[in-house]
Amino acid sequence: MNKFFVFLSLSIASLINAAPFVPANRPYDATHYRVKLAIDPATDPKTFTAEAQIKIKASTALSELELDAEQLEVTTVLQTAPVKRKLEHATQKDHLIIKFPKEAAKGSNLAFTITYTGKINDGHKGLFKVTDPDDTSRGPLLFTQFESLGARRFLPCNDEPYDKATMELVVTTPARNQVVSNGKLVSDKKLKDGSHEVHWSQDKPISTYLLVMAVGPFAVLKADSKKPEITVYVGEKKQTQAKFALKSTVDSMSFLEKYLGVKYPWAKYATIGAPTFIWGGMENVSATVMNEDRILMVDPESASDYYRIVGLVSHELAHQWFGDLVTLKWWNDLWLNESFASFMSTRTLKEIYGAELADMGFTQTIWDGYYREEDGPRSHPIVNDNLSGPEDAFDATNYTKGENVLRMLNYYIGDEAFRKGVTAYLNKKAYGNATYLDFFESIEKASGEKLDKFRDSWLLQRGYPVLTYAGTWDSTKSTYNVVLTQKSNHAEDNSLFTFRVPVSFHRRTAPAYDKEISVSISEATTNQAINLPAQPEWMSVNPRGVALVKLVPQQKEESVFSLQATQDPDGVTRSWAALELASGLLEGKSISNAAEATLIDVVSQDRSPHVRNILAFVARRMKTRWFPEALGNRLLELAEQAQDKAFRKTVAFESDPVGWKAVRSSLLSDLGRVKSPKVLPFLATVVTNKSLSYDELAAAAGSIARLGDPKSAEALRAALSLQKGRGYRYEFTVKMAFAAYENPAAANEIREIFKTCGSDYAGRVGWVVADNQPLKNSPEWANFLKEVVLQSTRFDDEVKSRLMKSIEEVKTDHVRDALQTITKETKSDRLREMARKILDKNFASSKV
Numbered sequence: 072m073n074k075f076f077v078f079l080s081l082s083i084a085s086l087i088n089a090a091p092f093v094p095a096n097r098p099y100d101a102t103h104y105r106v107k108l109a110i111d112p113a114t115d116p117k118t119f120t121a122e123a124q125i126k127i128k129a130s131t132a133l134s135e136l137e138l139d140a141e142q143l144e145v146t147t148v149l150q151t152a153p154v155k156r157k158l159e160h161a162t163q164k165d166h167l168i169i170k171f172p173k174e175a176a177k178g179s180n181l182a183f184t185i186t187y188t189g190k191i192n193d194g195h196k197g198l199f200k201v202t203d204p205d206d207t208s209r210g211p212l213l214f215t216q217f218e219s220l221g222a223r224r225f226l227p228c229n230d231e232p233y234d235k236a237t238m239e240l241v242v243t244t245p246a247r248n249q250v251v252s253n254g255k256l257v258s259d260k261k262l263k264d265g266s267h268e269v270h271w272s273q274d275k276p277i278s279t280y281l282l283v284m285a286v287g288p289f290a291v292l293k294a295d296s297k298k299p300e301i302t303v304y305v306g307e308k309k310q311t312q313a314k315f316a317l318k319s320t321v322d323s324m325s326f327l328e329k330y331l332g333v334k335y336p337w338a339k340y341a342t343i344g345a346p347t348f349i350w351g352g353m354e355n356v357s358a359t360v361m362n363e364d365r366i367l368m369v370d371p372e373s374a375s376d377y378y379r380i381v382g383l384v385s386h387e388l389a390h391q392w393f394g395d396l397v398t399l400k401w402w403n404d405l406w407l408n409e410s411f412a413s414f415m416s417t418r419t420l421k422e423i424y425g426a427e428l429a430d431m432g433f434t435q436t437i438w439d440g441y442y443r444e445e446d447g448p449r450s451h452p453i454v455n456d457n458l459s460g461p462e463d464a465f466d467a468t469n470y471t472k473g474e475n476v477l478r479m480l481n482y483y484i485g486d487e488a489f490r491k492g493v494t495a496y497l498n499k500k501a502y503g504n505a506t507y508l509d510f511f512e513s514i515e516k517a518s519g520e521k522l523d524k525f526r527d528s529w530l531l532q533r534g535y536p537v538l539t540y541a542g543t544w545d546s547t548k549s550t551y552n553v554v555l556t557q558k559s560n561h562a563e564d565n566s567l568f569t570f571r572v573p574v575s576f577h578r579r580t581a582p583a584y585d586k587e588i589s590v591s592i593s594e595a596t597t598n599q600a601i602n603l604p605a606q607p608e609w610m611s612v613n614p615r616g617v618a619l620v621k622l623v624p625q626q627k628e629e630s631v632f633s634l635q636a637t638q639d640p641d642g643v644t645r646s647w648a649a650l651e652l653a654s655g656l657l658e659g660k661s662i663s664n665a666a667e668a669t670l671i672d673v674v675s676q677d678r679s680p681h682v683r684n685i686l687a688f689v690a691r692r693m694k695t696r697w698f699p700e701a702l703g704n705r706l707l708e709l710a711e712q713a714q715d716k717a718f719r720k721t722v723a724f725e726s727d728p729v730g731w732k733a734v735r736s737s738l739l740s741d742l743g744r745v746k747s748p749k750v751l752p753f754l755a756t757v758v759t760n761k762s763l764s765y766d767e768l769a770a771a772a773g774s775i776a777r778l779g780d781p782k783s784a785e786a787l788r789a790a791l792s793l794q795k796g797r798g799y800r801y802e803f804t805v806k807m808a809f810a811a812y813e814n815p816a817a818a819n820e821i822r823e824i825f826k827t828c829g830s831d832y833a834g835r836v837g838w839v840v841a842d843n844q845p846l847k848n849s850p851e852w853a854n855f856l857k858e859v860v861l862q863s864t865r866f867d868d869e870v871k872s873r874l875m876k877s878i879e880e881v882k883t884d885h886v887r888d889a890l891q892t893i894t895k896e897t898k899s900d901r902l903r904e905m906a907r908k909i910l911d912k913n914f915a916s917s918k919v
């Protein structure tokens with residue numbers, strides 16, 4: 072890597088401020104920013120020179136002006152109003168201080184013009200460069216990424232979310248490049264030298280972290296709808312693949328406007344594809360940047376392309392209201408952005424693909440990501456006043472738990488009051504900032520309910536309730552007595568949570584019935600009696616995954632789980648019961664023959680493709696090496712059938728092709744845990760099919776890797792050399808399988824890949840290795856991790872922190888030693904803090 076980047080990563084480390092992360096509350100209000108620059112991405116510039124005009128209004132008498140400015144070399148500062156003069160300036164840490172010869176009066180309006188030079192980053196923060204691995208003829212492309220603290224790397228500014236201002240961007244660049252930014256296009260002038268000057272104006276106030284600039288060669292797709300104008304910017308050769316994203320944007324726009332009862336608030340909506348972007352998307356006002364691959368329908372045979380595009384498009388679009396129109400006042404309320412965007416995304420998926428898919432998809436993120444995080448070293452309340460920095464707030468607590476809090480609130484007060492409250496909140500706080508208290512004020516008003524207990528229990532304390540349930544039948548009164556007991560997942564916390572949970576009762580023999588009630592919970596123990604026509608055959612708590620609870624039946628009866636897994640009307644409950652039957656495998660033990668027989672029924676017969684896919688979840692997380700024999704053989708048989716052309720002709724497939732395409736790949740995912748000499752040869756053949764869908768390739772390669780066979784690496788290399796010709800995504804996918812390779816030798820394979828891969832790959836490896844027991848527990852992995860965190864200059868803290876998540880559950884000496892070395896030697900406060908938290912949680916007795 073070039074020297075420039077070495078310098079950059081050292082300077083980041085030395086600039087991080089160890090003091091608590093609190094608002095600066097500077098004594099002025101920035102009202103307008105205008106940035107002007109000339110840039111040509113094709114020359115691969117390492118720096119940029121710009122002129123910024125800044126207008127402020129003094130809230131007190133001011134003798135100097137402090138602005139955030141990181142890695143900016145300021146050359147001149149001129150005051151332009153109310154008087155014209157040159158001013159002295161100084162740079163202190165990441166601040167620019169402008170001195171006034173005479174105090175400016177309280178309430179005065181001041182304007183400045185600042186010229187400066189900044190850096191173009193390789194990490195995706197500030198102004199950065201990417202290249203398109205599928206089309207090198209595009210040359211370098213330039214993007215900005217400012218959330219959370221990146222705007223200060225592009226312009227001197229009051230980089231605090233509560234200080235909103237109007238913005239303008241004026242960029243001169245050769246004709247082949249497009250320039251995209253926030254707001255309205257004011258002009259696009261051809262200049263004599265063949266370049267053009269593009270002027271964008273954002274005339275409604277926005278936070279600095281939502282400003283954007285994208286410069287490079289793009290083709291533009293435009294939707295037919297006129298208001299607002301909807302466009303998608305992608306590479307010239309990818310226009311056909313981007314049509315589905317454009318259509319999804321139009322569909323999401325009309326759904327969200329209707330649902331929210333608030334019109335889309337900005338001049339236009341553009342989506343700009345950034346190849347290899349480390350984030351899925353960034354919701355800059357009226358101009359979202361998305362990882363380009365994630366908005367391309369590369370492979371219509373892959374179910375994930377549909378879900379992923381609709382899910383991402385609607386999440387980022389929802390941010391235009393939640394985050395952009397109404398912005399968090401401070402980063403401790405990040406959930407006001409992310410939970411709402413995630414909630415609206417699940418709502419949109421529900422609208423398009425049905426409730427079952429949306430509820431199942433959401434519930435799995437709880438089981439898979441959130442529980443793991445909350446039970447691990449990084450647990451914290453949603454509204455977190457002990458932030459050491461905003462970056463680590465982008466976690467499952469703010470996205471997944473936060474979304475679940477909104478689901479529970481929606482259920483608690485009902486659809487109508489919920490929507491009314493959300494609409495009122497958006498209208499009241501439009502173009503301003505909010506805290507969680509503002510949101511609940513609107514919701515309480517709309518619902519007429521007092522919600523402080525609900526609010527505080529979910530937002531101000533960490534954790535989730537573990538809910539134990541039991542029931543007894545009183546035949547004399549024809550009454551079922553339900554007892555629900557809650558306890559925080561954190562044994563040391565005495566937290567109680569306030570919520571309502573649905574409970575359903577079922578009977579299939581005469582008198583057959585299904586009945587659901589809603590139970591209010593706030594105390595440690597809740598008793599509820601319900602009259603029923605006859606004794607229920609089973610009771611299900613929390614159908615549809617409404618409440619954020621971990622369910623524990625007081626009596627674990629396999630016969631009841633079997634009834635639930637095969638007969639419950641609710642898909643989430645059927646999946647949950649199947650997981651209970653598979654719980655032995657998840658814990659590294661065996662399961663009974665009866666449980667195995669039920670799991671075979673689920674995977675062979677369930678009417679919902681999403682429930683059948685639950686075995687893929689088990690396969691990924693189970694600690695037992697192999698599925699039991701009969702189940703394994705059945706999975707192999709089903710996987711073989713699904714590869715047959717006849718599979719597409721079945722009635723089920725025709726009724727829900729996207730859902731059943733997902734089944735096909737999920738069956739391939741199961742095979743990494745099937746012990747049979749037939750599996751590896753079968754998968755090795757599957758991955759050499761050149762028209763294999765992307766989902767199936769990912770699943771089959773992942774299973775080859777999980778088999779952990781020395782021959783697995785060989786099969787993956789063969790797949791890589793064959794599939795990489797189909798494009799970056801296919802190459803990326805097979806390379807990613809090495810992170811799932813259940814063999815300590817994988818550390819060396821990944822070390823090789825890390826020499827050339829981008830942040831998009833490196834930033835994902837940690838999540839995959841977290842499920843790779845043999846690798847993450849090996850000394851080889853601990854050494855590799857330490858090496859990357861301490862020595863790599865190719866990757867920034869974001870990538871390194873994601874990588875460290877792979878060992879959050881590992882308690883080996885190698886990991887302890889690696890973490891201790893990291894705490895001593897890293898120059899990054901963020902990484903030191905993370906290493907320390909893991910040591911505290913998992914190695915509390917060891918001295919550091």
Ligand SMILES: [Zn+2]
Binds near residue numbers: 386390408409412
């Ligand atoms: Zn988001």
